[in-house]
Amino acid sequence: MALSTHTTSTGFLLPSIHSAPPFFTQQPNPATEAIVIEQWTKLILSYARHRNLFYLRVEDAETGGDWDEVLRNDRINRRLPPTHLSSILAGMVAKNVATYEPAKQTRSVLLYWRLPEEWAEVLHQWASTTGQMNTIMTFYEITDPPVNSPLTNIPLPLLRKAITILAKSNRAQIIAIADGEGVRFFTPAK
Amino acid sequence: MSLKRFSQAIDGTIPIQALLYDDEDLLGSQDNVGIYDGQQKSPRHQSGTAYITSHRLFYVDGPKPDSCSFSIDLSHVSRTDYYAGLFTSSPKVTVYLAGDVSSESNDEHAPSIWECQVCGNRNSPGFSPSAARICGLCGVPRDASDDPEQGSSATHLSSSLPASGFAGSSVPRSSKDPVPCPACTFLNHPSLRTCELCETDLPRRPSRRELQSAPVSRPHSPDNDEEGDMLIKVSFRKGGDKAIYGALKTSLNGKVWESKAAIVDRGGGNRSVGISGILRTVENSVQERETSMHDALQDLEALMVKAKDMVHLAAELNDKLTAASSTNDEPEEATFIRSSLTQLGLHIDNAPVTQDMTKDERRWHEELARELAKVLQAGLMRDKGIVALDEVWGGWNRARGVALIPPATFLQVIPLLPQYTTPQVSTRKFASGLTVLHTPPYSASAFSARLAGFLVMQGSRTTLEIALEMELDMEESNEAGMSVSLCKEMVEDCEREGGVCRDDVGQCSIVGGGGVGAEVRWWPNLFVGYVWDGEEDG
Numbered sequence: 001m002a003l004s005t006h007t008t009s010t011g012f013l014l015p016s017i018h019s020a021p022p023f024f025t026q027q028p029n030p031a032t033e034a035i036v037i038e039q040w041t042k043l044i045l046s047y048a049r050h051r052n053l054f055y056l057r058v059e060d061a062e063t064g065g066d067w068d069e070v071l072r073n074d075r076i077n078r079r080l081p082p083t084h085l086s087s088i089l090a091g092m093v094a095k096n097v098a099t100y101e102p103a104k105q106t107r108s109v110l111l112y113w114r115l116p117e118e119w120a121e122v123l124h125q126w127a128s129t130t131g132q133m134n135t136i137m138t139f140y141e142i143t144d145p146p147v148n149s150p151l152t153n154i155p156l157p158l159l160r161k162a163i164t165i166l167a168k169s170n171r172a173q174i175i176a177i178a179d180g181e182g183v184r185f186f187t188p189a190k
Numbered sequence: 191m192s193l194k195r196f197s198q199a200i201d202g203t204i205p206i207q208a209l210l211y212d213d214e215d216l217l218g219s220q221d222n223v224g225i226y227d228g229q230q231k232s233p234r235h236q237s238g239t240a241y242i243t244s245h246r247l248f249y250v251d252g253p254k255p256d257s258c259s260f261s262i263d264l265s266h267v268s269r270t271d272y273y274a275g276l277f278t279s280s281p282k283v284t285v286y287l288a289g290d291v292s293s294e295s296n297d298e299h300a301p302s303i304w305e306c307q308v309c310g311n312r313n314s315p316g317f318s319p320s321a322a323r324i325c326g327l328c329g330v331p332r333d334a335s336d337d338p339e340q341g342s343s344a345t346h347l348s349s350s351l352p353a354s355g356f357a358g359s360s361v362p363r364s365s366k367d368p369v370p371c372p373a374c375t376f377l378n379h380p381s382l383r384t385c386e387l388c389e390t391d392l393p394r395r396p397s398r399r400e401l402q403s404a405p406v407s408r409p410h411s412p413d414n415d416e417e418g419d420m421l422i423k424v425s426f427r428k429g430g431d432k433a434i435y436g437a438l439k440t441s442l443n444g445k446v447w448e449s450k451a452a453i454v455d456r457g458g459g460n461r462s463v464g465i466s467g468i469l470r471t472v473e474n475s476v477q478e479r480e481t482s483m484h485d486a487l488q489d490l491e492a493l494m495v496k497a498k499d500m501v502h503l504a505a506e507l508n509d510k511l512t513a514a515s516s517t518n519d520e521p522e523e524a525t526f527i528r529s530s531l532t533q534l535g536l537h538i539d540n541a542p543v544t545q546d547m548t549k550d551e552r553r554w555h556e557e558l559a560r561e562l563a564k565v566l567q568a569g570l571m572r573d574k575g576i577v578a579l580d581e582v583w584g585g586w587n588r589a590r591g592v593a594l595i596p597p598a599t600f601l602q603v604i605p606l607l608p609q610y611t612t613p614q615v616s617t618r619k620f621a622s623g624l625t626v627l628h629t630p631p632y633s634a635s636a637f638s639a640r641l642a643g644f645l646v647m648q649g650s651r652t653t654l655e656i657a658l659e660m661e662l663d664m665e666e667s668n669e670a671g672m673s674v675s676l677c678k679e680m681v682e683d684c685e686r687e688g689g690v691c692r693d694d695v696g697q698c699s700i701v702g703g704g705g706v707g708a709e710v711r712w713w714p715n716l717f718v719g720y721v722w723d724g725e726e727d728g
Binding site for chain 1: 650686692698699700701722723724
């Protein structure tokens with residue numbers, strides 16, 4: 001039988017494997033399951049990038065939400081069971097493309113469809129292009145700027161990680177201000 | 191009257207079996223008897239049933255069982271007589287009684303469980319009076335051990351005589367002092383004959399206990415007008431006298447009540463007393479068991495020999511039938527006989543191979559393998575290419591009929607099968623432990639290739655559907671004939687290899703679905719070699 005790709009309503013192209021019912025079942029054969037997890041990881045990260053989603057929880061497999069287009073396939077009457085999703089999340093964390101956030105639990109992850117290092121670069125880039133160098137910015141200004149940027153709605157833990165990375169290379173500095181935290185970007189010393 | 195003196199009243203409403211002692215056996219019974227006390231009819235005992243046991247003679251009255259029934263100890267019988275009966279007088283058995291009845295009072299011995307002082311064994315009260323006097327385990331006579339009526343004050347070391355318990359005993363023991371051994375000065379129990387430590391003979395006590403109650407020296411002054419003999423007659427109104435007389439004679443000859451007493455009195459080795467007694471009893475019971483088993487097994491061997499004869503007979507019969515009916519159609523009877531023989535398993539083309547037929551064990555295994563190959567090809571594997579091991583074993587043994595093959599031998603024979611079978615039958619063991627015999631089309635690789643092809647052509651299938659629909663050979667359409675559980679094992683094995691992948695409909699359905707594993711569909715493995723064709727990273 002031929003499997004076909006499918007474009008969702010939001011314009012995301014689902015791979016053909018998504019139309020195969022076995023894709024949703026956890027495979028007992030370890031080799032097969034490894035492939036399945038790999039494909040799911042790719043799919044999830046791709047979708048997160050497409051929709052700018054950062055968090056994925058095990059509950060998303062059960063209830064409706066942002067992830068419905070991926071975690072379910074109504075055309076073939078299949079969905080990803082929460083147990084399978086849980087093991088996929090574990091696989092992603094093991095590969096360092098996600099992390100359990102908040103820490104010490106296994107039901108919710110923060111997705112790194114862009115690695116923190118990459119985020120750091122994007123952050124620094126944005127700061128310089130919008131002419132915000134050397135000024136103290138609040139986190140709120142970064143996550144919710146008047147003009148949409150790639151950093152809109154970035155979760156604060158991720159933002160903090162990115163800033164920490166920048167701080168290591170002396171391109172940012174965290175400043176404690178009243179009513180929140182602030183950050184100041186520098187141009188790297190030449 | 192002698193009846194009154196020698197008999198004990200019993201409650202005849204209790205069934206006779208309940209009245210017997212533990213070691214007493216019922217030898218015979220006869221109804222419609224009457225009792226003569228001396229030479230006259232006893233008025234109260236004219237219509238009842240007489241029972242002879244190994245120890246006693248019972249009379250249970252018909253009209254009034256509770257008040258007119260009695261028992262007489264056979265130990266009081268000195269001799270018996272038989273009168274065959276003339277026209278109107280019925281046959282009679284005369285029983286001459288003697289003995290000192292008053293010396294017997296069973297009451298203090300019978301009623302309760304008593305604990306033997308020597309070995310601590312609790313003896314139940316069900317034994318006959320003579321048996322109740324010695325301990326069942328160590329054989330030590332009872333009065334040498336503690337009497338419950340004495341209470342705690344008397345131990346076997348005290349010299350006080352038993353107060354009231356043994357009023358009936360003819361000659362009580364003179365003392366209960368321990369006996370010092372002349373050689374090693376160990377204080378032995380008074381009832382022992384040899385010292386417990388060094389086995390030297392102990393000096394005999396002056397007064398030995400007489401346990402034989404019949405005959406006894408003291409005669410009773412006759413208070414009846416017999417000729418010095420006391421007698422009872424049993425009159426058989428409806429026959430049965432010969433049988434009862436025979437039983438009575440047997441019982442008297444057996445003299446079971448004396449044997450126990452004799453054992454204790456024997457002068458020589460202590461047969462049933464002490465540790466050696468216990469050991470001997472155990473040894474005897476073990477030997478008894480061995481002999482009875484040996485006898486039983488001998489019967490079995492005899493049966494086996496007979497069975498062989500029957501098989502020969504059946505083969506001859508079959509040959510004769512074939513010879514007789516080779517020219518024309520077989521008459522109905524011949525067919526019937528032949529089919530019944532086959533059904534009974536008596537007619538087999540070749541007799542089963544047994545170990546005594548071939549000397550060498552290896553050759554024997556090979557012969558067995560050859561035979562099994564024939565059996566498989568004839569019936570067990572003719573239609574199916576794969577069969578479970580327990581089915582094969584059961585079917586093979588059924589075909590053999592005699593000299594069945596134990597599982598261990600069976601397992602040894604199986605590896606030899608591929609040499610004698612065409613197509614080759616080999617063994618395969620699944621992960622769940624199920625072992626099967628199969629022909630090449632059902633080997634792991636062949637099956638998974640076929641399965642993958644089948645699924646690709648037909649689409650996804652459940653296990654049941656695979657079992658039903660999948661064919662043996664893609665070109666010829668042979669019926670597969672595989673059981674569902676066997677099919678499941680094979681498909682799961684295939685999954686383990688990576689040939690197929692599963693779709694858990696029960697768990698993953700959005701609409702419907704029954705839960706994990708409720709329905710599983712199988713797909714060819716789509717994941718191997720899959721190339722991502724979704725959204726490309728921008």
